[in-house]
Amino acid sequence: MRFLDADTFYRKTFGCKMYKASVSLDVTCPTRDGTKGTGGCRFCSPMGSGDFAASCKKSISSQIDEAIDRLSSKTGKDTGFIAYFQSFTSTYCDPSLLDSALEEAAAHPRVRAIAIGTRPDCLPEDIMDVLKRHASRIPVTVELGLQTSKEKTAEWFGRAFRNDVYQDAVRKLHEAGIEVTTHIIFGLKGECVDDMVGSVRFAVESGTDSLKFTCLYFLRGTPLEEDLKNGELASLSMEEYFGIVEEALREVPPGMPVLRITGDGPKSLLIAPLWTADKRKVINYIRKRFG
Template sequence: MEIKRYYTLNQELRKVFGEKVVKLSLDAGFTCPNRDGNIGKRGCIFCGEKGGGEFAGSRIQSIEEQIEQQKKLLSKKWKANSYIAYFQSFTNTYAPIEKLRKIYWQALNIKGMVGLAIATRPDCLSDEVLSLLEQLNQKTFLWIELGLQSIHFKTEKFIRRGYPLSVYNQAIEELKKRKIRVVTHLIMGLPYETKEEMLKSIEAVAYTDTWGIKLHSLYIQKGTDLYKYYLKNPFPLLSKQEYINIVVDGIELLPKAMVVHRVTGDGEKELLYTPKWSSDKRSVLNGIDQELNRRNTYQGIRFH
């Protein structure tokens, strides 16, 4: 069996649970302060109608129904008895605390659920939310995903992220204090960033001493503000090979134990405008493995 040259979520979950664990993507009906007018009205420039949860369940169904449906759907692909409830769409800590408590427990009480993954913004982690997460963390396998995308100020403004880097830094300190696992989401190929700038973002996450990282390439979905911008101002996009090279450089920079949750994008095929290569997940993953083999390199080789 070929050895993976980077440390994947699948490997980590097998190590922790001793078996295959499947993530079920849920839409708990939340919104986002960057879309409802609290911070911004139009959201991040690339944000689609489903707030990053293109493959999540449907918000008109209950959490239980979504879980059952996702289990059924994924059972065609994986044989598993253990699951992680992944609150993926929009900002999953942005609701009154009692509602959050109820929703998380609803998921956790379902048979076979061994953990929770919660995607949110670092500016949506109040003290009471942090206390709830701390309690959950003592009961189950929990991780929090933070959408940082880039450490660079010009990009933060361009993508209308709506919070500065200092808020992310503070949030990870608060989560780390409570021993809660943190995964940072970064996008490679954001407009007008150089390769060096992208790698700086990866390097910054590498040194946070947190649990995991997610990488994907920028893709433009029809209907988003980024799509409208691109039609008027077509900026350079990464080619598949450029993206592969950046990911491999990035993997080298990460500490060996950092869990690499993802190295490809996850857009919906019908909504994808460009680049088309980003929807061919298998070929991107193979390309990354081939490049790692070609260089005879692996995760952590350039982490000091």
């Protein structure tokens, strides 16, 4: 690949193939519970972007077991797993809940690392203490949903934190020995290619350790469904999207992993773009264009 992809990066780091085992905690987001908004970010699914995770009502170890079982057709005995706290804002909780969840995840015999999806404005001192303690025993990465560095776009989708909060979070996490992955969405309302590429540049300049790109999904039950119906927004074609990715990759320093260049939205909710559901076609296209 013309960029450092997840598989190569994980093999280099852990010496084996790694998969993510998605798990969820019984948490919400400040943009859902009324603290900073209600209804969540405009594009976010009712599952808080954790549509592949098991029920948060189950213990963390059984969620990990279930995820490993689901992946069993692709994995072998030497495959390692990253326990991925994916849904909602996984640090928006009592520190003791996070502490015991991380303890349980780290104790799972197949888990080699932990990734925690959260917001940069949900990292208070007591949560940072918990993260720091665990990061001294197992690799911990925090995944921050920046999505864009254009404040106007962030206001439109209801992000409810400013760019400097993200920059402070990156600093704080690094001081605690924790790596940062930054999520960026291409195709948000009112953004030209320069804006999207600018978001990548901003994340790199802010010190992110790795990046994840995804295209804007229109999911059933989100406000974006209306935006699509009203013609306020259109979905990107595969060629348009990967044209933006190509430009964005120019901003990524050599050696910085791009852990995802496109995601796949939950098929049961996906309205557009439908090409993202054809995994085989997308993988072939990526290989041809970036291989």
